[in-house]
Amino acid sequence: MDCPVLVCDENSTEAGTISKFLNSFIIKNTPKKNSYLHLNENGLSFNSHTSEGKRELRVDFLKGPMGWRLKRPEHEKQLKKAIGKTSDSLTIFDGTAGMLGDSMIFLSLGHKVIACEQSKIIYLLIKDACKRAENELPFLKNLKLVHGNSAEIYKSHGTPDLVYLDPLYPENSKSSKRSGDVALLRTAIELESITDIGDEIFHEFRASEHKKIILKRPIKAPLICNKINYQIKGKSTRFDIYI
């Protein structure tokens, strides 16, 4: 991994833990080029100098688009339909945690979530966001966050009620170009030399024991597997359900 440095004013225990996890080192001044992580009183952020200037990725569940989504989870109609009608609290295995947006909706709907992220940088960002939000969002106690390859981690988690997969869309799709956060997520993944980010993950889960898999896809994307049970369609995305 081409490790980003960690910028931090003080040599705190937290900074030490993060730099050890990343196998990186701590500096005090922000670099003028390349990518770096920054830990300050606002939490942890991933920063990258691009041709369009410096961009920052900080995950926040209390403000911005995610804060808004969490205030009205009942509006997540497609996601709710994909889960299916239930009054039970399900155990959902999110094999592509990313910025944890979808997992947060599952949790806010009363389900338990095991969320797995392979990128160390993204994992650190969501872990930090959870820590900052834990007093405001009591449902976070129902989240187990794990770093690593989800196909491997899944093997030690029995058979959850649901597997949720949202692999990155092909880079030339409109959605990935539009969203600044997704562009930075890709930068982080590239920095860590992670190449296995596409649809292969679906086939690994499909070959494992499972009750139900929800696969999020761009609305016009071809089916990855013909043995599909049904689809829930939104405007730009759809959920392919395999039981």
Ligand SMILES: C[S@@+](CC[C@H](N)C(=O)[O-])C[C@H]1O[C@@H](n2cnc3c(N)ncnc32)[C@H](O)[C@@H]1O
């Ligand atoms: C499109 S993002 C997921 C976005 C997420 N659903 C959300 O709402 O924020 C895909 C994420 O899955 C992660 N990922 C892909 N394959 C993985 C694997 N085998 N194990 C763990 N994480 C994986 C990528 O690193 C990336 O962060």
